[in-house]
Amino acid sequence: MIARTWRGWTAAADAEAYHRYLLETGVRAYRNTSGNLGVHVLRRREGDRTEFLLVTFWATEQAIRAFAGDEPQRAVFYAEDERYLVEFDRHVHHYEVLPAGTLE
Secondary structure, three states, X not given: OEEEXXXXXXXXXXXXXXXXXXXXXXXXXXXXXXXXXXXXXXXXXXXXXXXXXXXXXXXXXHHHHHHHOOOOOEOOOOOOHHHHEEEEOOEOXXXXXXXXXXXX
C-alpha cells in the first residue's frame, strides 16, 4: 500500500468552506478512483491560517496514476483552489505503508 500526502493552507475564516469544497472535489475524486483505499483530511489552526493535510491510501502506483496522471508527484488542483488557498504544496509525497506489527 502507498500513502500519498499533500498540504495546503487557507485563511482561518475560510477553513469550513474549504473543507466542504474538498469533500465535493478532491475527496470525491479520490473515492471514485479504482485502487483508492481511503482518505483522511487533517486540519489544524495556526493563528490566522488553517493547515490541511490530506493523506490518501492507494493499492498501487498505477492507481495513483489513474487519479493524478502521468506525473504522480505533482499535486492535483481544482477550479476554485486559488480562491481558498493562501499557500500550498505543488508536489505530493509518497510513502510505502509498512505493517506496524506488535512488540514482544
